[in-house]
Amino acid sequence: MFFHDWQGVLRVLLVGTMAYVALILMLRISGKRTLSKMNAFDLIVTVALGSTLATVLLSGDVPLAEGVLALLVxxxxxxxxxxxxxxxxxxxxxxxxxxxxxDGQLLRDAMRQQRVTxxxxxxxxxxxxxxxLTDVKAVILETDGTLAVV
Structure with missing residues (x-):
């Protein structure tokens, strides 16, 4: 339950290190946008990338090369x-x-549609x-989920 064998531990250390290096390289190649404020698409890709690398790290059935070549980034x-x-x-x-x-007026239909209280x-x-609200020109729900006040 807590320890199976040294081969598994060594595999996790080796594959984990190589997966970490591959992740850093992929993030550097993909650019700053990958790590910026995320929209829904970016979040899904980031979660999927983490899941893929976790599978590579913890499953002996998925080789590192296949996980890296999952091409998510x-x-x-x-x-x-x-x-x-x-x-x-x-x-x-x-x-x-x-x-x-x-102009200081709540747009309740838009709030209800976007589920903002x-x-x-x-x-x-x-x-x-x-x-x-009296001195506010606009409040905008941005694409990343933040509220911008103008």
């Missing part, structure tokens, strides 16, 4: 490259920002140094 790079060049692909991959407050908007106002 490469696919993310390709999709983001395409989304920068195609409005159609960008629309599929990324959500649009949503206006939740306009008044309390969350008030918290965003406090974080931006505002006391209330």
């Amino acid at each position: 490469g696919l993310q790079y390709a999709i983001t490259w395409l989304s920068v060049r195609s409005d159609r692909i960008q629309h599929v991959i990324k959500a649009e920002p949503t206006l939740l407050v306009r 008044v309390e969350e908007i008030e918290a965003a106002l406090r974080q931006s140094g505002r006391e209330g």
